[in-house]
Amino acid sequence: MRDTYHDQLDAIVQDLFQMSQLVARGVTQATAALTRADLALAEQVIEGDDAINALYRGVETQAFDLLARQQPVAGDLRVLVTSLRIVVDLERAGDYVVHLAKIARRRHPASAVPDALRGTVLEMGQTAQQILDKTGTVIATRDLELAAELEVDDDAMDALQKRLFTLVLQDGGQDIEAAIDATLAGRYYERLADHAVAVGHRVTYMVTGEHAEV
């Protein structure tokens, strides 16, 4: 009885891990779609969100089921309550990936990213992917040192966003639409990283029962 229950708890965490991997892959593809004006890839990313949403609903249903039937306590309770919040962060992160892909789609066949910004956007995409990979590892291993690293990675993302803004402003407002899109994309990458940091905090709470210092 309890074995099944604990397997079900593990399955929820496994689903969260899978979600983080899907978002990580999505952000890499969305960045490629943005910087290469690749419409097919952008569509693929947008459709890929269905899988993330399905996992989201699955985790929510499973968690409610276990809460209702197993009266989880202590560490088990923290896993469930934390999972219900992590799943929201990952789902939101997935939405930002879709927003990025939609910029690429909207601007097609033109490239949404001017040459002057391409390098920085690529870097943001890479940083986001690394952060999300790390988030997945944190979920799967509950490695709290790694969770703490996410804060530092997030600082790197914030710095990149600042650099992007500076470059946009230097451009002197020649292409307003490009400026808006670049600003939005920067914002989406930055928010994505914030959700990853939040996941790190939640895993820390799940393990220790203490709220991480923010």
Add this chain to the structure above:
Amino acid sequence: MAKRIEAVDLDAYYGGFRAIEGVTLTIEPKSITALIGPSGCGKSTFLRTINRMHEVLPGARVTGQLLLDDEDVYGPGVDPVGVRRAIGMVFQRPNPFPTMSIYDNVVAGLRLNGVKKKGDLDDAAEQSLRSANLWNEVKDRLGKPGAGLSGGQQQRLCIARAVAVEPQVLLMDEPCSALDPISTLAIEDLMTELKDRYTIIIVTHNMQQAARVSDRTGFFTIDGPGTPGRLVEIDETPKIFSNPSEKRTEDYITGRFG
């Protein structure tokens, strides 16, 4: 009035067998403490050491200290009967005096204590039955035998009997294990009301019940057959059920025990 209970390095024996070892804890007055733990870990034994019911068995003895508001219950010259009178107990199976009426059941303890005036007994009976949430159900049949009540009503009758003598402490050993969910919730509500006046300790195998009603929860366990039970951890109930300090507590309450 409600008293504070303090056990200091308490051991309890059945003949040569040490059933509990080294129990040290403090229970504040006007609080509910739940004791949980696997079968045979000594919860009932510990409960019975508090009101000196343990030593009633031949060969059973207690070492260490048990203080009721700084007075050692096992001190020289302390009358065990007086202790039992000051500390009410409710057992797993409702045990009303079967041939006595509902009324006589409730006031039995008071009569033993020498209360004779009908008016005083009537007042106490009504008040105790009201405390036990039973008055409305039995007020029209106080002369009928207590054994004619349902299990849940009998248990509440036993609680009324226990509180009628205004004990300082109320010990409850799995009081709801034979009751349906409604009667169980009624008794839990009752405990919450009673804690304004009494110090309550409840032994329960129902972890949700411990989580629902108690202010503090203590976890007892045994390392194996034949070994004495020990108190592993006692703490605020929300802490025990959200983030216990001891891994053994966590394993037990999450069902990873054994």
